[in-house]
Amino acid sequence: MNQRIDAIIADLARIDPAFKGREAELRTIIMELIEAQPDTKFDAENARRIRERLLNKPSAPKRSPYFPFMQIISNRFVPALALIAVFIGTSAYLVSRDSSSQFAFQQQFTTAGKTAFGTIQPALKGMGGDGNFTPSAMPLATEASPRQMATDSAAGKMMIFPAEYSIYEYTYEGDPLELTESEGTVYKRNRGQTQSVTRDLARMNLGLANLGSFDNLRIRNFDLVENKPYGYSVNVNLDEGMISINPDYLTWPGMVDGPGNSAPLTRNDIPDDASLIALADAFIKDHGINRSLYANPVVQKDGGMRILATDDVSTSMYVPDTITINYPLKIKDTLVYEEGGYPHGLQVSVNVREKKVASVFGLSSQSYESSSYALETDEEKILSILSRGGVNAYIPEEDPNIKVKKISVSVGTPQRILLHVMSYDNKAPQELFVPALLFPVTKPPTNEQYYPTSIAIPLAQDLLNNKGPQPPVIMYDANVR
Amino acid sequence: MPEETIIRECQAGNRSGFGKLYDLYAREIYDFVYYKTHHKETAEDIASETFFKALKNIHQFDASRSFRAWLFGIARNAVMDHYRRLRPTFDIDDIWDIAADDDVARDADTRLKVEKVSHYLAALPAIQRDILILRVWQDLSYKEIAEIIGKSEDNCKVIFSRTMKELRKKVPAAAFLLLLLLAH
Numbered sequence: 001m002n003q004r005i006d007a008i009i010a011d012l013a014r015i016d017p018a019f020k021g022r023e024a025e026l027r028t029i030i031m032e033l034i035e036a037q038p039d040t041k042f043d044a045e046n047a048r049r050i051r052e053r054l055l056n057k058p059s060a061p062k063r064s065p066y067f068p069f070m071q072i073i074s075n076r077f078v079p080a081l082a083l084i085a086v087f088i089g090t091s092a093y094l095v096s097r098d099s100s101s102q103f104a105f106q107q108q109f110t111t112a113g114k115t116a117f118g119t120i121q122p123a124l125k126g127m128g129g130d131g132n133f134t135p136s137a138m139p140l141a142t143e144a145s146p147r148q149m150a151t152d153s154a155a156g157k158m159m160i161f162p163a164e165y166s167i168y169e170y171t172y173e174g175d176p177l178e179l180t181e182s183e184g185t186v187y188k189r190n191r192g193q194t195q196s197v198t199r200d201l202a203r204m205n206l207g208l209a210n211l212g213s214f215d216n217l218r219i220r221n222f223d224l225v226e227n228k229p230y231g232y233s234v235n236v237n238l239d240e241g242m243i244s245i246n247p248d249y250l251t252w253p254g255m256v257d258g259p260g261n262s263a264p265l266t267r268n269d270i271p272d273d274a275s276l277i278a279l280a281d282a283f284i285k286d287h288g289i290n291r292s293l294y295a296n297p298v299v300q301k302d303g304g305m306r307i308l309a310t311d312d313v314s315t316s317m318y319v320p321d322t323i324t325i326n327y328p329l330k331i332k333d334t335l336v337y338e339e340g341g342y343p344h345g346l347q348v349s350v351n352v353r354e355k356k357v358a359s360v361f362g363l364s365s366q367s368y369e370s371s372s373y374a375l376e377t378d379e380e381k382i383l384s385i386l387s388r389g390g391v392n393a394y395i396p397e398e399d400p401n402i403k404v405k406k407i408s409v410s411v412g413t414p415q416r417i418l419l420h421v422m423s424y425d426n427k428a429p430q431e432l433f434v435p436a437l438l439f440p441v442t443k444p445p446t447n448e449q450y451y452p453t454s455i456a457i458p459l460a461q462d463l464l465n466n467k468g469p470q471p472p473v474i475m476y477d478a479n480v481r
Numbered sequence: 482m483p484e485e486t487i488i489r490e491c492q493a494g495n496r497s498g499f500g501k502l503y504d505l506y507a508r509e510i511y512d513f514v515y516y517k518t519h520h521k522e523t524a525e526d527i528a529s530e531t532f533f534k535a536l537k538n539i540h541q542f543d544a545s546r547s548f549r550a551w552l553f554g555i556a557r558n559a560v561m562d563h564y565r566r567l568r569p570t571f572d573i574d575d576i577w578d579i580a581a582d583d584d585v586a587r588d589a590d591t592r593l594k595v596e597k598v599s600h601y602l603a604a605l606p607a608i609q610r611d612i613l614i615l616r617v618w619q620d621l622s623y624k625e626i627a628e629i630i631g632k633s634e635d636n637c638k639v640i641f642s643r644t645m646k647e648l649r650k651k652v653p654a655a656a657f658l659l660l661l662l663l664a665h
Contacts, residue, residue, distance in 0.1 A: 004620060011623075015642045022649070029648050030617060036598040037618045038591040040515040040524070042508050050511065050529045051503060054536070221566065233562075237569055244569035249558045250538055264636040320606070324572070347572065361565075361572060 005030050107293065107331065107366040109187075116371035117188050117430055120423045120462035122339075166405045170387050170455060173442065174413030179377040184435040184459060187331055187418065190367040191431065192241030226251075230356060241365035245287075247351075247358050265319035269352055273299045280325040280348040283357040293366060294327035294345050295335055322349040322358050331368065331433055336418045339392070341438065341454040344420040368433075375435060375459040382457055386411065386439060390455055391463060410443035411455060419458050435459045488548060491539045499536050506549060507532075509619065510556050516614045517560045517575035519587040519595070527563055531556040550628030557611065557629075574607035601651050609644045612637055 009026050012019045019026065211217065221237040231251040235244045271279075277297050284291055300323070329336040329345035336344040344362075351358040376382060385391060414437035423430045436458040444450050458464065484505070487498040510531055515524040534555050535542075542551055564573040567585060572578075579585050581592065581599065595602075602610055612630060615621045623641075627634040 008617065011638070012642055012645055015638045019642070019645075025649055026645065029645065033598055033613070033617050036595045038516060038519060038588075038594055040512045041521070042511050042515075046511060046521075046525060047504075047507050050507060050525055050532070051500070054503065054529050054532050223566075235566055235569060237566075240569065242569045244565060246562065246565060250534070250541075264632055349572075361569060
């Protein structure tokens with residue numbers, strides 16, 4: 001293992017001389033990564049199972065009306081005839097025989113009783129990758145004095161994660177909030193439903209298994225693929241009431257056999273906002289997506305798209321192959337946002353190399369139930385939650401061994417929004433849209449890596465009073481090698 | 482029989498030799514998919530799908546390029562497609578983009594093993610994470626990585642060094658200090 005680590009470190013020093021003298025740090029990181037490497041347990045049995053699936057060619061069923069030439073390698077899994085059977089059999093929640101009907105994509109509302117969706121109980125989604133964690137407390141990678149938590153336990157000695165934190169303190173510099181409404185409307189999106197299949201489809205054999213031997217089969221989702229260059233793969237999820245569009249990578253150059261143009265992209269290769277939006281708008285129009293549900297589109301410039309926030313063409317920042325344009329959803333003329341403070345709605349991604357739309361996410365059926373819920377009217381309470389960064393902000397407990405650096409962030413007058421929340425009361429996930437305030441960051445910290453552009457604070461008392469689980473304290477084995 | 486010959490024969494319609502290609506790359510592809518899914522059954526499904534698609538489309542493969550890179554490319558896309566079917570409203574590339582408490586299938590022992598680094602790896606863009614997996618976990622050269630990722634070798638090196646710089650800031654200093662203490 002040491003030789004492997006040495007080789008990686010030597011490479012890094014050649015790539016960037018700044019790494020010289022940092023061998024010990026790099027060794028720590030690489031050792032941690034190697035120790036965390038999953039054991040794939042690939043063995044002869046795995047190989048046999050995968051090979052069997054791949055190379056077994058079942059003989060064609062002699063009397064199947066749908067698969068006269070059934071050979072797994074050369075045919076599609078679902079012949080067109082069976083697919084038509086699916087459509088004839090499905091009720092028109094998303095698919096209508098009347099091609100002019102767009103009922104599923106116009107918003108529809110029904111009213112339910114008060115607090116009809118139960119207590120709004122979000123689950124904590126974790127601290128990485130979903131943008132839902134407000135950076136109120138970030139550990140500093142500086143000298144620390146680790147605190148020992150357990151000493152003589154059978155598990156060994158453990159320590160709490162770093163003993164220094166940077167805490168963001170949010171200062172409100174806007175107009176008075178005027179929270180006069182003690183009740184407000186929460187919306188719940190009605191998901192789709194699985195569809196029963198026709199008897200003919202249920203009799204399909206496929207040469208592998210008799211589907212008719214299973215009871216009460218229903219279709220949950222299916223994929224449709226365009227058979228042409230730059231074709232798209234359309235996934236229809238009847239259960240969720242959603243459609244997503246992706247490139248059929250087998251027909252897009254560069255996605256399977258290596259890119260035709262392997263030159264790395266530069267800042268100059270990225271079209272301007274107007275051009276990106278024009279591409280996205282044209283795609284939406286061409287494919288009959290109902291644009292009126294969404295507010296004006298915005299090119300995403302945070303997260304992995306940070307290079308778009310600079311016009312410096314000499315920047316060495318990573319240039320992504322796809323740029324995302326967000327079309328914020330509106331419900332009753334109110335914009336919808338995610339808990340991380342970024343718009344919820346349609347996401348159209350443009351492939352920068354091909355100058356084509358690559359994918360569309362967030363197309364969902366727009367049928368809602370509405371219900372009244374108690375809202376917070378105490379301005380001080382809202383500002384107190386805002387000052388620490390939001391409902392889910394994690395603040396470490398006071399400890400004399402922990403150094404805390406406080407960083408100030410200013411926010412301005414909020415706008416009223418609906419907050420997209422997944423709630424898990426009644427033991428089933430519910431997609432809710434809750435009245436909230438969105439505070440724009442007006443003065444971000446300088447000399448810090450700070451990315452949020454706004455902070456969302458819900459007004460529903462359920463969300464303010466029920467913080468949900470806090471991120472666990474991460475324990476590290478004190479006997480680190 | 483050399484790999485190029487097997488591929489040419491497959492492209493000519495004689496697919497009997499494809500099994501040898503499978504034997505050559507099954508482990509690498511399965512491991513790579515497993516590092517991106519953390520679930521044995523899912524990895525087997527996606528690995529077999531990868532080889533299935535390779536066999537089905539071998540006539541489109543440009544024999545002047547690396548077959549291994551082509552396979553890895555198919556595997557990467559197959560993993561992405563899998564998760565985007567599961568969570569169509571989210572831009573998910575692999576299991577690292579999904580929160581630890583989500584009910585997506587993953588092996589319990591792997592979840593524990595990667596717990597220490599999952600926070601850092603989940604925060605990386607998918608391409609940085611893939612390069613890190615290919616370099617550190619699969620010990621591939623930058624040339625091989627470049628062919629798989631579809632970028633130049635120099636670009637891959639820069640991306641990897643940038644990733645290590647970011648990790649340097651995030652890996653707990655406590656672990657680093659202990660290493661120094663233990664070394665003395």
